[in-house]
Amino acid sequence: MSAGAIRVGLDVGGTKIDAVAVDERDEIIGRLRRESGWGEVEVVANIVAAVRDLAAESGFTLDEVVSVGVGIPGVVDADAGRVLHAVNLGVESLDLAGFAGALLGVPFRVENDVKAAALGAAVMRGAAGSMAYLNLGTGVAAGIVVDGRIWRGARGTAGEVGHLSVDPNGRRCGCGQIGCIETFCGGGALARAWGRPGALPVRDILDAAESGDAQALALRADLFHGAAAAVRVLVLSADVERVVIGGGLTALGDRLEAGIRAALRQDSDSSAFMRSLQLDDRVEILSSGSPAAAFGAALVGAADTSKETVPHG
Incomplete structure (x- = not known):
């Protein structure tokens, strides 16, 4: 990863999105929360807006973002970037990585929210x-x-x-x-x-x-x-x-x-x-409000899809 490269992680819940920006040292340099919305169109729009707002508030540009990872409830096909049956979001079948990636021009990866949180918690506590x-x-x-x-x-x-x-x-x-x-x-x-x-x-x-x-x-x-x-x-x-x-x-x-x-x-x-x-x-x-889920999504977004192992440190 080049110097200054930013990875963005989004934990998408039934009512809110928790978004973090992570630098090359695995340090969180920005964080915000916003609504997640209801239905496929709103969910994609709010994910895209969260990335843009996070960049604006944290002082980096979208050109510096090398990957975006999304942790989302439902059945997730991580290889295809698709989420199915996310009932709390009104999503039945959505090519999330395809739609959001095309709107931002940034590679997206999608993972089940709890699995992303597991990875984030593991890395955060070493x-x-x-x-x-x-x-x-x-x-x-x-x-x-x-x-x-x-x-x-x-x-x-x-x-x-x-x-x-x-x-x-x-x-x-x-x-x-x-x-x-x-x-x-x-x-x-x-x-x-x-x-x-x-x-x-x-x-x-x-x-x-x-x-x-x-x-x-x-x-x-x-x-x-x-x-x-x-x-x-x-x-x-x-x-x-x-x-x-x-x-x-x-x-x-x-x-x-x-x-x-x-x-x-x-x-x-x-x-x-x-x-x-x-x-x-x-x-x-974990302490209440821990960023583990969004942090884990950022790690998932940067992972090699063929290996899925994220290096620590």
Whole structure:
């Protein structure tokens, strides 16, 4: 990469785009947020506008941008640059790399948002070996990085623990199954189970639990034990050295971290084998508002498509 070359990364969510500019030293030199929009036309337009606005605000030109990476929810064909079934964005089938790249004249690469965040978190914390990234937000998803490479598995679903059914008597999940991990610790599922108005229902649940509300106490227990189950599955299935937790629920701060660690310890009380895994010591919580997802998208955008390994440093 030549001196002054800029890589742009975009984390496209259901309501916002988090955009970062990364220099040749892997340092973030600019960041902004803007709306993501609804429907294929608006999503592409807002992605293009985010890159242009980021360049203007950060003091570089589009000629200095060597790549743009986009992390986006949905089924992503990374080789083709196409996203399918991004239902939270109103996107059914979109040649995102083709349309956005043509409008800006810059090479685009597209990746699933959680996989991009996994890569970003691994590089930001200098993780060697294996690491899982567990996204706790409206839904629950995970990605795995091994030796600087996104591990996809045979069909691209490696690490996806949100739709693993763990309770045949549990709540019905949006995927059609009963008792998925996401029904316990996904923000959307918890909000539906709570059923009370409020801008931040999971925070409201924790506040009400601290006041002794019986329904809130049960849902708080679901949150912590569901997240602990996700950690346990990731470690037992892939033996990752660390599980880094990110996503919107990290805004709950110390209460989320303490609750997950306590649930992991409680769940291992009756098992010497589980205690030997020291699961609570393998967990790390990203700070709320971490740029890991957008940073990972920038790395994905610059990656060699034939190797997909991003060098560190």
